[in-house]
Amino acid sequence: VCSSDLNMNEEQNLVLAMKELHQAILDCLDRKQVLPGLALLYATIDILASLERPANREATGPKEFKQWVENYMSPSSLNVTPDDLWGARCGLLHTFTPSPDKSRAGIARELKYVRGDKDFVPFAQKEIDPNCSCQVVVDVDSLVEAFQKGIMAFIQAIMRNPQKKLLVFEHSKKLFVHLSYPKPK
Numbered sequence: 001v002c003s004s005d006l007n008m009n010e011e012q013n014l015v016l017a018m019k020e021l022h023q024a025i026l027d028c029l030d031r032k033q034v035l036p037g038l039a040l041l042y043a044t045i046d047i048l049a050s051l052e053r054p055a056n057r058e059a060t061g062p063k064e065f066k067q068w069v070e071n072y073m074s075p076s077s078l079n080v081t082p083d084d085l086w087g088a089r090c091g092l093l094h095t096f097t098p099s100p101d102k103s104r105a106g107i108a109r110e111l112k113y114v115r116g117d118k119d120f121v122p123f124a125q126k127e128i129d130p131n132c133s134c135q136v137v138v139d140v141d142s143l144v145e146a147f148q149k150g151i152m153a154f155i156q157a158i159m160r161n162p163q164k165k166l167l168v169f170e171h172s173k174k175l176f177v178h179l180s181y182p183k184p185k
Contacts, residue, residue: 010169010170010172010173011169011172013172013173013175014051014168014169014172014175017047017172017175017176018044018048018151021040021043021044021047022044022148022151024040025037025040025041025044025144025147026144028040029115029140029141029144034113034115034140035092035096035113037140037144038088038092038113038140038143039092039093039096041143041144041147042085042088042089042092042093043093044147045065045068045069045085045089045147045150046060046065046089047175048068048151048154049064049065049067049068050064050171051167051168051171051172052064052067052068052164052167052168053171055167055170055171062086065082065085065086065089066082066083066085066086067082068150068154069082069085069086069150070082071153071154071157072149072150072151072153072154072157073085073146073147073149073150073153074146074149074150075146077142077146078138078139078142078143078146079125079132079136079138080109080111080136080138081108081109083107083108084108084109084111084136085111086108087107087108087109087110087111088108088110088111091110098110098111098112109132109133109134109135109136110134110135110136111135111136111137111138112124112128112135112136112137112138113137113138113139113140113143114137114138114139114140115139115140115141118139118141118142121137121138121139121142124137125137
């Protein structure tokens with residue numbers, strides 16, 4: 001169902017989509033389904049990045065994803081680059097592997113995910129690739145936290161910039177929405 005069919009306003013549509021996607025990520029992590037949760041996280045970044053594309057463009061790609069990461073997530077706090085996250089996204093979403101073409105081509109480093117004690121990350125990094133030249137250890141919860149902060153920064157940017165707000169809400173008219181209704185007995 002398209003949001004225009006339901007007469008939802010753009011802001012409601014965007015908030016609903018972001019809430020549901022964010023909650024689905026957290027639900028996956030609560031169930032210890034880390035990789036599906038990360039797949040949703042990367043897909044959600046794609047969705048949010050697509051909302052800032054030029055009005056006359058239907059498709060987006062790596063440029064928009066990496067720009068959204070750079071603008072809103074502070075990737076350096078995770079010791080990763082937007083290219084690393086794009087490469088991880090491509091590997092996970094396209095082949096469910098950590099070794100996308102971007103890593104093999106030397107454009108991005110391969111991400112190794114850990115979850116638990118954050119103090120374990122430096123130890124694991126030292127054991128896997130002390131110089132972080134090819135592989136970077138990323139704490140999943142820190143990545144999710146950076147993503148959550150990114151969502152908040154994105155919302156603040158929309159509210160501060162009327163032109164961006166118009167553009168984002170124009171694109172959000174096309175987002176999927178759904179209706180919930182009682183199941184027949």
